[in-house]
Amino acid sequence: MKTLDKVVYQIYPKSFCDADGDGWGDIRGVIGKLDYIQKLGVDFIWFNPMTISPQNDNGYDVEDYCQIDARYGTMEDVEELIEEAGKRGIRIMFDMVFNHTSTHHAWFQKAIAGDPVYKDYYIFKKGKGEGVPPNNWQSKFGGPAWEYVPQLDEWYLHLFDVSQADLNWENPRVCEECADIVNFWYEKGIRGFRFDVINLISKGCFADDPNLFDGRQYYTDGPHVHEYLKRLNALSFGRYDDVMTVGEMGNTTIENCVQYAGADTGELDSVFSFHHLKVDYKDGNKWTLMPFDFMKLKELLFSWQTGMQEAGATNALFFNNHDQPRAISRFGNDKQYRKESGKMLAVVNMMMRGIPYVYYGEEIGLPNADFDSITQYRDVESLNRYAIMKEEGAAEEEILAILNAKSRDNGRTPMPWSDDENCGFTSGTPWLPLAKRAGEITVEKDLADPDGIFAAYKKLIALRHEMSIIQDGSFIPLLQDHPSVFAFARQWKEESMIVLCNFYAEETTVHAETEGYTLLYGNYEDVIVSDEMKLRPYESVVLYRKDVEAE
Numbered sequence: 001m002k003t004l005d006k007v008v009y010q011i012y013p014k015s016f017c018d019a020d021g022d023g024w025g026d027i028r029g030v031i032g033k034l035d036y037i038q039k040l041g042v043d044f045i046w047f048n049p050m051t052i053s054p055q056n057d058n059g060y061d062v063e064d065y066c067q068i069d070a071r072y073g074t075m076e077d078v079e080e081l082i083e084e085a086g087k088r089g090i091r092i093m094f095d096m097v098f099n100h101t102s103t104h105h106a107w108f109q110k111a112i113a114g115d116p117v118y119k120d121y122y123i124f125k126k127g128k129g130e131g132v133p134p135n136n137w138q139s140k141f142g143g144p145a146w147e148y149v150p151q152l153d154e155w156y157l158h159l160f161d162v163s164q165a166d167l168n169w170e171n172p173r174v175c176e177e178c179a180d181i182v183n184f185w186y187e188k189g190i191r192g193f194r195f196d197v198i199n200l201i202s203k204g205c206f207a208d209d210p211n212l213f214d215g216r217q218y219y220t221d222g223p224h225v226h227e228y229l230k231r232l233n234a235l236s237f238g239r240y241d242d243v244m245t246v247g248e249m250g251n252t253t254i255e256n257c258v259q260y261a262g263a264d265t266g267e268l269d270s271v272f273s274f275h276h277l278k279v280d281y282k283d284g285n286k287w288t289l290m291p292f293d294f295m296k297l298k299e300l301l302f303s304w305q306t307g308m309q310e311a312g313a314t315n316a317l318f319f320n321n322h323d324q325p326r327a328i329s330r331f332g333n334d335k336q337y338r339k340e341s342g343k344m345l346a347v348v349n350m351m352m353r354g355i356p357y358v359y360y361g362e363e364i365g366l367p368n369a370d371f372d373s374i375t376q377y378r379d380v381e382s383l384n385r386y387a388i389m390k391e392e393g394a395a396e397e398e399i400l401a402i403l404n405a406k407s408r409d410n411g412r413t414p415m416p417w418s419d420d421e422n423c424g425f426t427s428g429t430p431w432l433p434l435a436k437r438a439g440e441i442t443v444e445k446d447l448a449d450p451d452g453i454f455a456a457y458k459k460l461i462a463l464r465h466e467m468s469i470i471q472d473g474s475f476i477p478l479l480q481d482h483p484s485v486f487a488f489a490r491q492w493k494e495e496s497m498i499v500l501c502n503f504y505a506e507e508t509t510v511h512a513e514t515e516g517y518t519l520l521y522g523n524y525e526d527v528i529v530s531d532e533m534k535l536r537p538y539e540s541v542v543l544y545r546k547d548v549e550a551e
């Protein structure tokens with residue numbers, strides 16, 4: 001399937017729309033909003049996991065891969081969702097969590113009951129001594145990555161929460177089970193698959209980590225990962241030609257991603273990489289406060305754009321997802337220039353080479369949660385980090401300021417639809433409070449504004465669908481040293497495009513060779529195209545030229 005013409009809308013199902021009043025979003029809620037999503041013009045909807053789970057990590061702790069959690073609805077609801085979305089030209093992408101399962105999963109339960117077949121599905125090791133884990137690796141959610149099982153006198157590995165046990169991909173049965181799960185969902189009509197932290201499945205060795213003490217160097221892009229992906233591909237999605245896949249690759253390299261998502265590597269169609277979102281981590285530490293480093297953001301996006309394109313490989317394009325604070329609060333200006341900066345970020349994401357993702361709420365410029373108290377947070381990572389920072393002696397105020405900027409809950413607040421109770425998200429009590437400014441910013445209000453952010457997304461998505469240059473044109477970095485403007489060109493046959501985006505509230509002027517160019521899109525009125533382009537706060541312009549050969 002051609003992928004560079006696709007646009008994906010991501011729904012965090014718990015927070016999108018609650019049809020039955022239990023405070024959780026559900027599938028029927030989404031079905032009721034499909035007309036809204038269709039208006040945006042997207043090709044796929046990616047759902048975070050909705051299968052049975054104890055919900056310690058909101059569904060990324062899977063207890064049963066093939067049954068829907070009753071709080072989201074039923075299998076019939078999924079079938080109706082697929083059908084109704086299909087009528088609107090939209091396909092459904094599901095999230096496959098294959099690095100780990102919940103400890104409630106039947107496989108794990110059998111494993112700890114001593115069944116050797118299922119023990120080999122997971123990674124159990126002897127400790128170094130009494131009460132001492134097999135190595136010094138740390139969980140990504142804080143604390144040691146190993147948990148002791150007394151009846152086995154062994155420890156199991158969990159790179160994430162203690163309730164998320166890592167699967168043992170060295171056992172070929174694990175890959176086969178995962179392939180069966182993909183095939184099951186394909187049969188149901190699912191046509192997109194997002195593979196959670198899939199570059200962590202090959203654990204190279206289990207040595208103590210002398211560097212960061214977390215072990216990532218041994219299991220990130222591990223020694224057999226490409227082999228495992230090729231096998232999964234061959235046993236499942238690679239058998240169909242109407243499927244799109246994307247793998248989530250933390251801490252990865254361009255070199256590996258060219259393999260994961262190259263044109264003919266037999267692995268995946270595309271990858272999410274995260275380096276460009278770590279530009280506000282002081283000394284690489286997420287739990288710090290610092291303004292984002294614009295030059296670094298630019299350098300990273302440029303090197304990934306050109307590096308992937310040279311190899312004919314494909315990147316997913318995104319500034320938001322369910323693990324990130326809202327980009328408008330992070331890289332834009334969610335106060336005075338909310339509309340301008342929201343649209344500017346949309347231009348960058350939509351005009352680069354790759355597959356753009358729009359995360360629910362982004363299309364109306366929803367900002368961070370702005371919570372005042374720890375009692376408002378729900379995310380396991382945020383709550384663990386709160387406890388760790390408390391223990392280290394940090395003041396409450398400081399911790400709350402950090403969570404306010406960095407917590408994953410910032411990106412998970414319920415969608416504000418209208419002026420109704422709970423902004424129309426639920427008639428019950430929302431599982432996570434709405435963002436503080438949710439009443440001020442709603443779908444209803446944005447749609448009523450012809451100059452709203454939704455209208456900009458709709459226009460940009462339509463352009464992407466219409467124009468080969470946006471899909472297939474080459475990407476050329478421009479103005480690499482400019483301190484406030486993100487600029488690039490696209491080139492396709494006799495067509496050219498120049499994209500200029502001011503990332504700041506200060507006006508600036510840039511030099512560009514604009515002869516023959518006309519304005520394709522701008523987030524301000526009255527744009528004058530010239531070689532000295534004046535860019536107002538967060539202004540972004542897309543210029544286009546088509547050279548016609550002289551007769």
Ligand code: TEU
Pocket residue numbers: 057060061097140160196197248250286322323381408
């Ligand atoms: O995320 C992987 C991941 O690396 C992030 O959770 C990251 O560790 C975190 O944001 C650090 O700040 C995926 C899912 O997207 C995430 O929601 C899950 O919690 C995680 O895997 C475990 O399945």
